[in-house]
Amino acid sequence: MSYIPLSLADLAIAGLLVLVNGGLSLALGLGIERRLMIAAIRMVVQLLLVGLVLQALFGAASLAATAATALAMVLFAGREAVARQERRLSGWWSYGLGTASMLLAAGVVTTFALTTQLRPDPWYDPRYAIPLLGMVLGNTMTGISLGLTILTGDVSSGRAGIEARLALGADRYQAMLPLVRKALRGALMPVVNGMAATGLVSLPGMMTGQILGGVAPVEAVKYQIMVMFLIAGGTGLGATAAVLGGVFRLTDHRHRIRLDRLEARRG
């Protein structure tokens, strides 16, 4: 493996481009120069911190530290999935359902990859586990928040149709099935489109990263294919868990719709 290490001076030169953007904002009166600078500084600080954390983690290679990091990632992803939703479930369900689905899906898929395909030694080797989890988590989060957004929106707008079925003697799963289908279709669409476009429209970051790191392109491509499959599996599993959980929460044991368990629409 060979790669060209970057010096701080190299980064500073690349950073000039952000300054150019700042100048553009000033010259054209876009008014985003402040936010641009803050965002750039945040990016630098956050990534440096992550770099330090990962370096320490890889050095330690302990199961406990790796598990704690993975859990923290899942919890952050859960918060992000909730923040993206327009209408949330009330109370702890909102955060709990998103996070639990994510934990289930990302956990199962990542462990599956580590124990049957990559098989690093030890199997939880953070150098493999953490990047893999990160990629699966990012996409699963999108799927879960999309699925829940579609479901909660449709339950509110389609209430009359669902209740008509319930009133005719359908149970809650029969009555909600069309909504479940639509929510899951919407949740999986980005994965389907992503797989179809990969390689033609976009070169995935992880693959290009490996190529820059000196890995032969065909080997990098193999990794990317595996990651895409893992992402597809994680998104399907996570979105299904979240949407079915949402149906369970938005109906009750007497097969009634419970819109009172949705938070009021935000401003």
Place this chain on the structure above:
Amino acid sequence: MLKIHDLSRAGLAPFRLDVAGGECVVVTGPSGAGKSLLLRAIADLDPSVGQVSLDGIEREAMAAPAWRAQVCYLAAEPGWWADSVAEHFTDWPAAAPLIERLSLPLEIGAKPVAVCSTGERQRLALARALTRQPKVLLLDEPTSALDGGARAAVESLLAECRAAGMALIWVSHDADQARRVATRRIEVADGQVTEMELGG
């Protein structure tokens, strides 16, 4: 047939009501007084407290879908879940006699629900409910969007159902209609249910 004992829910004080097969209890009262809430509580579409039973069997002793198949609620603005009219019926050809009784053309089955008029949709929803042969029908202003002819068709069809033993609880704003169809009348005002003299 239908026994309601101290049933209450948010917006509705506890009330009692016994309805025998073949009866038609008309529910009157100002808008927003809780008439729809009353029907929804009986159908178990909203949480409620109290005892409701059908032919001696407690509501809670059976699954909610089984209850609603026998005590069927027909909303004032009926809901639809598929594109075409016929998809909302378990057996569209078998519903043909009902459709014709309600002065609707049979070709309406192939139409999208979205192009049907409000009055057509109201009658289709009634037909949809009747094909399930419920024992009790909870009607929320079933003729509000109908002209004289169609209203008469609905009333005569429901009179036949009643003669065959079905019990009706019928919310109506139309005093003349109430006089025509009611065997009893209850009034809902401010969430209080009171049984009234017929014609009173």
